[in-house]
Amino acid sequence: MTKMRVRFAPSPTGALHIGGVRTALYDYLLAKKHGGTFVLRIEDTDQKRYVEGAEDYIINALKWCGLEPDEGPGIGGDFGPYRQSERKEIYQKYIQQLLDDGHAYYAFDTAEELDAMRDKVKAEGKHSFQYDASTRMLMRNSLSMSESSVKELLDNGVPFTIRFKMPEDQEVTVNDLIREEVIFQTNELDDKVLMKSGGLPTYHLANIVDDHLMEITHVIRGEEWLPSTGLHVMMYRCFGWEDSMPKFAHLPLILKPAPSTYVTKRTKEKFSESFAIEFMKTTELEMDYEDAKKVITQVFSNPKDIQSQLKIGKNDDGKKKAVKTFLKNAMYGKLSKRDGDRLGFPVFPLSWEGKTEIDSFVGFKEIGFDADAVNNFLVFLGWNPGTEQEMFSMKEMIDTFSLKRVGKSGAKFDYEKARWFNQQYLMNKDDRKIAEELMVLLSEKRLGLDLAFLEKVAAMMKERVHFIPEILESGYYLFEPVKSYDNKTILKRWKPENMEKMIILAETLKGIMSFDASIIESKVKQFMEEQELGFGEVLPILRLAVSGTTMGPSVFDIMALLGHEETNNRMTLSYKYFDELIAE
Ligand code: GLU
Numbered sequence: 001m002t003k004m005r006v007r008f009a010p011s012p013t014g015a016l017h018i019g020g021v022r023t024a025l026y027d028y029l030l031a032k033k034h035g036g037t038f039v040l041r042i043e044d045t046d047q048k049r050y051v052e053g054a055e056d057y058i059i060n061a062l063k064w065c066g067l068e069p070d071e072g073p074g075i076g077g078d079f080g081p082y083r084q085s086e087r088k089e090i091y092q093k094y095i096q097q098l099l100d101d102g103h104a105y106y107a108f109d110t111a112e113e114l115d116a117m118r119d120k121v122k123a124e125g126k127h128s129f130q131y132d133a134s135t136r137m138l139m140r141n142s143l144s145m146s147e148s149s150v151k152e153l154l155d156n157g158v159p160f161t162i163r164f165k166m167p168e169d170q171e172v173t174v175n176d177l178i179r180e181e182v183i184f185q186t187n188e189l190d191d192k193v194l195m196k197s198g199g200l201p202t203y204h205l206a207n208i209v210d211d212h213l214m215e216i217t218h219v220i221r222g223e224e225w226l227p228s229t230g231l232h233v234m235m236y237r238c239f240g241w242e243d244s245m246p247k248f249a250h251l252p253l254i255l256k257p258a259p260s261t262y263v264t265k266r267t268k269e270k271f272s273e274s275f276a277i278e279f280m281k282t283t284e285l286e287m288d289y290e291d292a293k294k295v296i297t298q299v300f301s302n303p304k305d306i307q308s309q310l311k312i313g314k315n316d317d318g319k320k321k322a323v324k325t326f327l328k329n330a331m332y333g334k335l336s337k338r339d340g341d342r343l344g345f346p347v348f349p350l351s352w353e354g355k356t357e358i359d360s361f362v363g364f365k366e367i368g369f370d371a372d373a374v375n376n377f378l379v380f381l382g383w384n385p386g387t388e389q390e391m392f393s394m395k396e397m398i399d400t401f402s403l404k405r406v407g408k409s410g411a412k413f414d415y416e417k418a419r420w421f422n423q424q425y426l427m428n429k430d431d432r433k434i435a436e437e438l439m440v441l442l443s444e445k446r447l448g449l450d451l452a453f454l455e456k457v458a459a460m461m462k463e464r465v466h467f468i469p470e471i472l473e474s475g476y477y478l479f480e481p482v483k484s485y486d487n488k489t490i491l492k493r494w495k496p497e498n499m500e501k502m503i504i505l506a507e508t509l510k511g512i513m514s515f516d517a518s519i520i521e522s523k524v525k526q527f528m529e530e531q532e533l534g535f536g537e538v539l540p541i542l543r544l545a546v547s548g549t550t551m552g553p554s555v556f557d558i559m560a561l562l563g564h565e566e567t568n569n570r571m572t573l574s575y576k577y578f579d580e581l582i583a584e
Contacts (some may be wrong), residue, residue: 004036006218008062008069009207011043012054015352015361016061017337018413019222019254022378026220026251028067029379029401036217040072041210042083045200055083061349065371066394079214084206091201094209094239095162095194103238104194106142106160107131108153113140132190133168162195164204164235172230172237177218177249177403184230192231204228208235211246219246220403226250249403252382253410254335259306261416262343268300274342279326287319295323306331335413337361345415349374368467369418373425377418381411391424419466426462434458437468442479449479456561460553475552478561482548482570487581489550493540494578501531502541506571515564517556524556545574 008024010016031038040062042055055073062068071077081087098104109117114131117139121129129135136143141163142150153160170186194205201209211219229248236245263271276293283292299309310324310331330342340347340361350363364374376392383406385392392400426434435454442449457478461471476483505527512519528538543555546567552558559567 002215002217004031004034004217005039005215006031006036006220007039007041007211007214007216009041009043009210009221010058011046011049011203012051012058013046013049014051014054014354015337015348015350016054016058018347018349018364018378019335020058021061021065021067021349021374022254022381023220023222023251024062024067025065025375025378026249026383026401026403026406027218029398030218030220030403031070032398033401037070038067039077039079039214039216040069040075040082041214042073042085043203043206044083044085045203045206047200057350057352064349064365065375067375084201084210087206087210088200090213091195091205091209092199095201095205098164098194098238099162101238103165104162105136105165106150106154107163107193108140108145108158108160130190131163132166133187136163136165136191159197161193161197163191164194164231164238166191166231166234167238170234172233174226174229174233174248176226176229177247178252178406179226179250179408182226182229184233186230186234189230189234204231204235208232208239212236212239212241212244215244216246218249220249220251223250223253249406252407254381255410255412256332256335256339257343257345257413257415259331260304261414263300263303263306265303268297268303272296272300275327275330278330278342279323282326283322285319285322287322291319292323295320296327299324299327334410339413343415345418347413364418368469369422370425370429373422374418376425377421380417381413382406391421423466426465426468429462431455431458431462434462434468434471438471441469441472453561460557460561464553477547477549478558482546482574485548485574485577485581486544486550489540490544490578490581493536493544494582495537496579496582498533498537498541499575499579501533502538502575503572504531505538505542506568506575509559509571510564510568512564515560515567517554517560520559521556541578542571544578546570 006027008027010020010024028038030036040059042058044050044055059072059074069075071079071082073080073082075082095104099106114129117135118129121127131139138144143165145153166186166189168187172184172186174182174184176182192204193202195201210216229250233242233245236242272293275296276289279292279296280287280289299306302309310328312321312324316324335347337347341358346362346364346367346369348361348363349365351366352359352361352363354360365371372394375394375397376390379392379397379401380390383401385400386405432451432455435451435458438454438457439449439451442454457471457475461475461478465471465474472479505524508523508527509515509520512523524538524542528534539555540550542559543550543552546555546558546562562570
């Protein structure tokens with residue numbers, strides 16, 4: 001059996017979107033499961049869309065996710081170069097083969113001529129113009145022109161493209177591993193440009209030639225490529241490579257999150273505003289911001305029922321219809337890179353510094369996601385194991401993954417689920433590792449903390465947050481003096497007449513030899529009994545005194561971590577503050 005070779009073939013046209021990472025993950029899992037090879041190929045022949053830094057971004061993103069290619073640019077391998085811009089001669093050779101065999105032809109039509117043809121067809125009220133078997137003889141190309149005129153044009157250096165001559169009356173069957181049988185009629189397909197006028201191949205040519213030469217056995221890619229696959233199979237046929245053609249698997253779309261996951265009673269006002277602003281930017285209608293917002297507010301009035309509110313009603317006027325149509329497009333369908341910004345979640349693995357602010361994005365990594373959690377989240381966007389298991393280590397994913405269990409219908413992106421996965425990973429993460437990450441985050445603050453201390457912080461806090469950096473926010477009082485107090489609760493709980501007793505408690509705790517959480521706890525309980533005070537009178541006060549809030553880990557753990565002196569200081573200082581607050 002031939003060894004499985006799966007490639008990931010991104011184009012460096014910007015930061016790699018999370019959908020691209022999912023493709024790479026599936027590529028990787030499939031290759032690893034079968035002891036195959038995971039190949040990275042950079043498809044950079046479209047110079048107009050080339051973006052500086054995008055290739056590095058792709059490589060860094062794969063590295064962060066732990067999806068390191070076995071072959072690729074900068075890694076090497078027997079099938080290089082792995083950057084298409086370095087393979088120009090190869091494509092020349094193969095386009096020549098198609099020309100020689102009559103499967104491709106020179107086309108001299110200028111952009112203006114093509115536009116004129118499009119306009120003419122439109123004016124005649126026919127379908128839009130397609131360069132194909134029915135029209136190619138009306139155009140200026142090596143099929144419609146005499147051999148001598150073609151030669152003359154070529155000799156004079158007149159620019160040309162090379163088009164695929166799509167055979168007529170054939171049926172192409174693609175046996176997609178996910179979609180099963182997809183049939184294309186060649187009469188419906190056009191003569192795609194394979195070589196551009198500058199001598200660079202288009203995606204179609206470079207992709208087919210490279211998959212063949214790199215002995216790729218499996219092509220996994222987004223559903224948007226399915227319509228091109230008829231052409232691709234036909235090209236394999238014309239090259240005489242159909243027998244060794246890779247198997248195709250077209251992944252379902254990643255869809256925008258369900259509106260109910262972000263439009264809630266609490267957020268609907270905010271989203272009415274932001275969608276209204278966006279609508280105003282895109283609409284050509286004469287409409288007031290307030291009127292647009294009113295329609296949106298109405299649609300969002302019951303966040304659980306947005307879809308039916310979006311139905312166009314008989315009495316809706318043109319403006320209302322326009323707003324609803326805009327909302328439909330903005331809230332349903334394929335996840336786009338803009339959705340992250342507008343809905344407040346990441347759609348890129350790593351942050352990306354674009355030329356402008358609107359082109360810059362924060363990544364999963366920078367938000368504080370664990371790469372394993374991101375992989376675990378992504379593997380479920382299209383695949384399911386057929387069991388209830390949700391947590392998968394990379395090894396388990398490799399063992400369990402199969403294209404057979406990838407669905408056809410779109411997978412909704414659910415950011416809350418991504419956060420949930422991260423929380424699960426954090427809870428299971430080694431305290432020492434969390435401590436090391438905290439140390440890096442804290443290094444700028446120069447607090448002189450040691451790892452042993454941070455390990456205790458990690459143990460106390462990891463179940464209470466979704467991300468490591470959150471530990472530093474919600475548990476800041478473990479590192480620094482209390483900055484702000486929950487005054488409302490203090491006013492409710494603090495009884496000035498208990499001041500004396502609370503000072504006795506502070507003194508008692510100061511005297512404990514080994515300042516350990518369980519000993520502190522028993523001393524506090526003993527104190528409450530002796531002083532005949534209830535839990536509600538003491539514990540919230542202690543918590544507020546040492547942390548400023550009533551939430552967070554056990555108050556005894558906090559005290560033990562802070563130590564004798566700090567606990568005592570905070571208690572006495574806070575009591576004073578509580579008294580002052582009540583007196584105001
Ligand atoms: N370069 C194409 C892309 O970025 C690859 C599509 C494919 O995998 O064939 O989407």
